[in-house]
Amino acid sequence: MIGTSVIRIPQFRRVDDMILAVDARFDDLEQFSETVRDWDLDFKLLDNGGFSGQLRQLVSPDILVGYARFERRLHQAGATPEGFKTFVIPASGCREFWWRGCQVTGSEILAFPYGGELLSASQPDFEVYLISVRDSLLVRLAEELGLSGTRLLHDQAEVIPVEAEVLRELRFHSRSILGSAAGDQQTADARVLAERLILLAGRCHNAGRRLQRKRDRALDHVVEYLRSKEMPTVELGVLCRIGQVSERTLEYAFKERYGITPGEFAKRWRLNTVRRRLLKSVDGSTRVGEVATSCGFWHQSQFAADYRRLFSERPSDTLRRGGVVTDRG
Incomplete structure (x- = not known):
């Protein structure tokens, strides 16, 4: 802070x-x-x-x-x-x-x-x-x-x-x-x-909600999938089946709303999950590599580079600050 x-x-x-x-x-x-x-x-x-x-x-x-x-x-x-x-x-x-x-x-x-x-x-x-x-x-x-x-x-x-x-x-x-x-x-x-x-x-009480476009509904389905899974896939084909739209439509929807591709969004979502788990660690037994692997990051050097690029700190630095996040269930 x-x-x-x-x-x-x-x-x-x-x-x-x-x-x-x-x-x-x-x-x-x-x-x-x-x-x-x-x-x-x-x-x-x-x-x-x-x-x-x-x-x-x-x-x-x-x-x-x-x-x-x-x-x-x-x-x-x-x-x-x-x-x-x-x-x-x-x-x-x-x-x-x-x-x-x-x-x-x-x-x-x-x-x-x-x-x-x-x-x-x-x-x-x-x-x-x-x-x-x-x-x-x-x-x-x-x-x-x-x-x-x-x-x-x-x-x-x-x-x-x-x-x-x-x-x-x-x-x-x-x-x-x-x-x-x-x-x-x-x-x-x-x-x-x-x-x-x-x-x-x-x-304005009769205005209600605006109607969503098909690609917006598809994106919302994919995001809901990501929120519900411990280790969501980053495979575009699977995400398209979840959203029930073509790859082109889903790519456009994510770039329009978030400025990144569906695969990159899913990867950064996983990186956020890793970070939260590291920050919850309090007993000293947590290992960065184990947490990363449990979230689907198999190549440790690439994971470390992606993590540092997103959060501007190394995962080991995050782990040392463990215990600062409460469990929201």
């Missing part, structure tokens, strides 16, 4: 006070995932050069406001804060990216559906503001604004188009909250921001 100021959560001064929870830059993906407040994250690094990211979070009992920036390509999975409805406001420099099976642009805001599953492919310029509103507060605010709170909570409207001026105001409002000293004024400002997002989501 670099340039770090990570603040562990003290008791709230008042029941609705907003406090600074995290303000840090990270060069370690696992440390980022362990530090972020209330999110359950399972990210995979897909760009060579090691992880580089930034996080700032303000929290109160009912509203969480955050800013995240990642400078490497990532596959993002996990879950949003439990018991909260989470909205995403792309920052001005954030280009198109894939989110829950849809390609979205910088002219839209996003609303996670009930249950909050995170599934995204982010580019090196990924930069967003995150606002999570406790379910009970969301229902109450929606009712005060003349909307059906229960309907909004369970609504499947995920991609919400907004006018450029409105989006600029939402970004400015988010930056103002995150850039100020934490306290009761930030809590009030965060509530106003939540009300604006609720109104926008309520206006």
Whole structure:
């Protein structure tokens, strides 16, 4: 972790006070995932050069406001804060990216559906503001604004188009909250921001999800296969059968979303698995070669070179830091 100021959560001064929870830059993906407040994250690094990211979070009992920036390509999975409805406001420099099976642009805001599953492919310029509103507060605010709170909570409207001026105001409002000293004024400002997002989501409640293209569905099937297997194959023919598309279609789908081929994606997925196992090691008996072989890397010298290229450290260096990652099951 670099340039770090990570603040562990003290008791709230008042029941609705907003406090600074995290303000840090990270060069370690696992440390980022362990530090972020209330999110359950399972990210995979897909760009060579090691992880580089930034996080700032303000929290109160009912509203969480955050800013995240990642400078490497990532596959993002996990879950949003439990018991909260989470909205995403792309920052001005954030280009198109894939989110829950849809390609979205910088002219839209996003609303996670009930249950909050995170599934995204982010580019090196990924930069967003995150606002999570406790379910009970969301229902109450929606009712005060003349909307059906229960309907909004369970609504499947995920991609919400907004006018450029409105989006600029939402970004400015988010930056103002995150850039100020934490306290009761930030809590009030965060509530106003939540009300604006609720109104926008309520206006768009019938939009639902966009229809996926065939190649997008195929890619999602392949990624789900990779997530479900201890040692997934890297053979293109097998991946094509899983996605039920041609090699050309699957190659195009992966290059469009992740910038790499299906085989390279699967290999880097395996490298991430090796890294996580090395970081979980606590008893001193773990051997890098054994872990690499168990994940399908038979040529140790090539494995070591690929690992160092992706994470900017040797696997033996990772092993020496063992015990820093908790088991998420």
